[in-house]
Amino acid sequence: MDASTEMNLMIDVPEPFSFAQNLAYLLRSPNECLYQIRDGRVSRAITIKEHISIIEISAHGDSSLKVTIKGGTAPISPWLQSEVAKYVREWFDMDRELLPFYEMAREDRLLTQAVSSFYGLRVIGIPDxxxxxxxxxxxxxxxxxxxxxxxxxxxxxxxxxxxxxxxxxxxxxxxxxxxxxxxxxxxxxxxxxxxxxxxxxxxxxxxxxxxxxxxxxxxxxxxxxxxxxxxxxxxxxxxxxxxxxxCLRMPSAFPIDDVGLHNAIKHVTGSDRKPTKQEIRTLAAPWTNWEAYATFYLWRFLY
The missing domain is CATH 1.10.340.30 (Hypothetical protein; domain 2)
Structure with a gap:
């Protein structure tokens, strides 16, 4: 694969956004095989319209990400740069306005600690x-x-x-x-x-x-x-x-039967048992339209 030409892109990040928090999530398994993380940078191969590119992402100050296109099967054209930027924004859900979620979560007894502990975390996507x-x-x-x-x-x-x-x-x-x-x-x-x-x-x-x-x-x-x-x-x-x-980025998607969610709720509440589905529905009533983010943040206590 041709690595003779590199190109750096700068992508402005939204608020709230923490590259460190997102990187911590990506580091959760030493058995991950689709990307590499070293020295605060994540690298991976991606496919865009059947073209393969190697990209490396790192923080550039507090307000932007630096994305290096390190090589690939297609020339680094303006079209490819635009598509790579789009991929990174989708991967990190960077076009989501999160302030309404934070306003709700700070008043929610299950989520208030989560948004404080993992401030700036996004639901990391699986675009394919x-x-x-x-x-x-x-x-x-x-x-x-x-x-x-x-x-x-x-x-x-x-x-x-x-x-x-x-x-x-x-x-x-x-x-x-x-x-x-x-x-x-x-x-x-x-x-x-x-x-x-x-x-x-x-x-x-x-x-x-x-x-x-x-x-x-x-x-x-x-x-x-x-x-x-x-x-x-x-x-x-x-x-x-x-x-x-x-993948589809629907913020109201809710895997209510997820064992990890049940264990996370048990952890946060200090209960000696997992909640029932009806108890989860009651607890989740304030999360309307943010169930996916609530679930993802609660997962982070365990994974």
Whole structure:
């Protein structure tokens, strides 16, 4: 991959925004395989319109991010610079006006400590729909640590490896990469047959254009988008809301059945038991239109 030309971009950050808090979230697993973090900089390979670019992101003072395009398969044109900036803004949810969430959260007994402890954190996104759906499927009913192990196996077996400046980067496999596989092809990942079937089935729907981000965004409502997702075998309400939260950026997406959310509420309240779903609904009543951010902030107490 050509690394002979580098280009630096400056992206203004919104308020509130903390690159340190977002980087701390990205550091949560030593088994992450899609980006590297060193000396306060995060680097990764990204795909934009079938072109691959290596980018490195770091803080530039308190008010901007420095994004270095370190190489790629396309010339660093104004179009590519614009697309890279758009990707970074989406990844860090930088176009979200968070002040209303903070105003609500400071008055909420579950969230007030969270917004103080993690001030400037954004819901880190998964811009690619197939990657988001895959992560939701892989993570079903297993620990977060093992989910990262399954992701690494999938990426290193079926993803693409690229290099620049003698550094190696991985790209998540595309839906087309997985759509033509069989359960036997995935057996080396050591996950359940059902998950293999779910992954291949979702890949086929995405590769064939039956499920797209645009269709979900144009569904008309969160509930309609959720129904589109749960109609796919292997995607239930938890996975659907996770995808709507992390990929479609719907702030009212609410994975209410999430075990991590239950444990976080138990942690914050000091209770000796997990809350019931009805108790969560009561506690979450003030979070209307901010359920995704409330969930993400509460997760940070544990993950």
């Amino acid at each position: 729909l197939f990657e988001a759906v895959s992560w939701g499927i892989l993570g079903q009913q297993i620990s977060l640590g093992y989910a990262y192990t399954l992701k690494r196996r999938l990426v290193e077996r079926f993803g693409k490896q690229v290099s620049v400046d003698r550094e190696q980067y991985w790209l998540f496999p595309s839906a087309a990469d997985i759509a033509g596989l069989t359960v036997e092809d995935l057996s080396g990942l050591r996950m359940t047959v059902k998950k293999c079937e779910y992954l291949i089935g979702a890949a086929r729907q995405i590769a064939e254009g039956e499920l797209t981000k645009d269709k979900l965004l144009n569904a008309g409502s969160l509930k309609a988008a959720e129904q589109m997702l749960v109609s796919i075998r292997g995607i239930g309400p938890w996975t659907a809301n996770y995808v709507l939260m992390r």
